[in-house]
Amino acid sequence: MSSTAPRFGANYTPSQGWFHHWLDFDLDAVRADLDSIAGLGLDHIRVFPLWPLFQPNRTLIRPRAVEQLVELADAAAERGLDVNVDGLQGHLSSFDFLPAWTQTWHRRNLFTDPDVVAAQAAYLRTLAAALADRPHFIGMTLGNEINQFSGDPHPDPDPITPGQAGDWLRTLLDACEEGAPGKLHLHAEYDASWYQDDHAFTPAHAARIGAVTAVHSWVFNGTAQRHGRDGTATEHHAAYLIELSKAWAHDPHRPVWLQEVGAPAPLIPAGHAAPFTEATVANALDCEDVWGVTWWCSHDVSRSLADFPELEYGLGLLTNDRQVKPAGRAIARIVEDQRAVAHRPKPRTIALVVDTGDDDTAPRRSVCAPGGEVFEAFARLTADGARPTTVLASRADDRDHLAGRGITEVVTPAQVL
Template sequence: MSRPDITTPTNRDQRAAARKNPLRWGVNYTPSEGWFHSWQDFDADAVRADFESIAKLGLDHVRIFPLWPLLQPNRSLIRPAGIADVGRVVDAAAEFGLDVSVDGLQGHLSSFDFLPSWVTSWHRRNIYTDPQVVDAEAQLIVALAAEVTSRPNVLGMTLGNETNQFAVARHPEQQVTSPAEMGEWFATLLAAARKAWPTGMHQHSFDDNAWFVDSCPVTPRHATSLGDVTTVHSWVFVAVARLFPQGHPARTLFADYLVQLADAYSNDPTRPIWLQEIGAPHPAVPVEGAADFLEQSLRPVLDTPNLWGVTWWCSHDVSRKLADFPELEYSLGLLDSERRVKPGGQRLAELIAAEKTNPTAPVWRSTALSFDPGDEATGVGRSVADPSGALFPAWLELTASGQKPALVRASQRENSRYLAARGITDVRNISDAHSSTHSGCQD
């Protein structure tokens, strides 16, 4: 995927052209029967029934999550039957007009870790830095790519779901790595995907620690320079719901803030941004308010010129028959575990239909708040953007005044070509916003 130099005079036109293609609308696929454990007892008919219920909402793609230990139970064994099942899911999606993005190393899902036994316990090895492990991971990426690349309804591959989870300090069995080593890991696996699947849209994903936590080895530079798109995962229960009370606009503007942050960190103003995960987690979002939260969270981002698409989390509720999930996981679906459409699913279907009829026009945000992210190589200093800091409340204050502010790194505030490419004409300091939001918003 080629990208123009940001100094070219046509760059603003290219940013506009990024939205000439229709915005993509999708969902992260959580099987209604057996959750992701269903990969162990693959039932093509159940998958088809799930995809039929998804397609009826007007969605055009799904993101799927084959489990790493089932695909590669031994470092030198990739199960052909497991890889074939991934292809069968892609084929089932095609029957209902759905494109598919495939995740590779799964990894971590909904608080559960899925690591193969050959990197745990007595065989514990670092999944990011051990040469033999990384080589095996690359082989799995290649095997998955080889299986699906020729199918017409595949989009590309995400290396895995929030792969930084294992490297952060809060993980009970942290895999220690550095930003430099993490960058090498991403580059190695993305290169493997690209070689095996030259035409795919390939990327990596991460939680918002990458944007906010100085010690996280995945940095904003990794997020916005490696892979074909920048992925954004927006979850209000992590920090925003603790800092801002129910009904505060911070909760429904958080996704837009993350999208603008992703835009600000990229040196390429045309780089696509994929809102790859966003959900309405209970109790941060009341069950009866999920539909409103969905619409109020998505509408602000739709005018972002380089937004590739929105992929809601998730398709179907986790069944109450399954134990030990965090409570919020049982109610995140657009449909319940019986494939019945919930109010959030109905609201999303209505929003998609409206956008197809009358798409939101791209808007260049002429006003931007400047921030200093510190050392971009290591990520030390990025915490300035954390919701508990000064930047987010200042950005909210500008939004409350009727503006739609962008964000810009301090290193770029004098770069006239860069600012022009993004349509920014007015760069302000955090103090200029005269923020009073934060002091009165805490629970």
């Protein structure tokens, strides 16, 4: 078990102009935002360049845009905040941001077209290299939930196979490593990777490729609808994803980053956001090997901006004018409490068997989704006071594997339900 204290941060959503702020970059406004984030006691931010603005042509990566990213990162460092950079945006809060050279008359597959992949690699390598000498630079995330472009329910997907997804991930992570050797480079998908049977990005990709496993926990995926705002499954959803990821990991103590988690209204009403935040983070921290928790998001989206889904406007720890909200106060309390004690969660000794068919492609992974037998059995065990983890069916009788993870009891969903 790692004894490293977990990190606490926020996904940085600029208070002025949202991510469109790159068009009218105002370093003073950024500094004010970062002051308000640092005031919560957080130690890092996740930053989102908009890909079409940074690489508007396949062979043009705008030097001034890269300079502004470095200026933002340096301003964060001045306030004690480390920085992770997501490169391919990609997709943010229901909006897609893809450069014109991948669309319409220039339409080509984002994941398999050789020219597109080479340009993506050059872009990520350039961003990583620009920050490589900064000690406060954590590393690159390839993009924000870019897996949503690979299939349903996206309205205009670029279909690929799991094999092609794996090749794409390795190619681009290699580019990040070339740009900034030795930094923490990773990829991050939304939960279709864990829950959708035919999805090209798989649990094995998430848990075996990159420096850490990233999970994004959103209870509007059917969890809160089925179990309510304060149901066991709802308050433990992030912890469930952390423990589910461990079934596929080769390293028994691979770090897991809860890279996105938030309190989405109306399923989590504004008046319940703070209790949900406290419960979600406490339960996540009851898992071993948590690299960190990064809340979505830092600041609310301004009501002057149109066409966002309603839930997106109020997810901030701070208001649009940088006032701390109840969820922000809850996070600040958690950070202060965690830094006062050693973080050493006990091993989870009971493991729930996960059988999704082939371990690499997981053709039956919907058993892990809300309503599926693995998901519901995990919630039942947790409600009964157990602290379950998960193990693949192919490893359920592997004594060395179980011992390496501290597992002493294995149960099937059928036994639980």
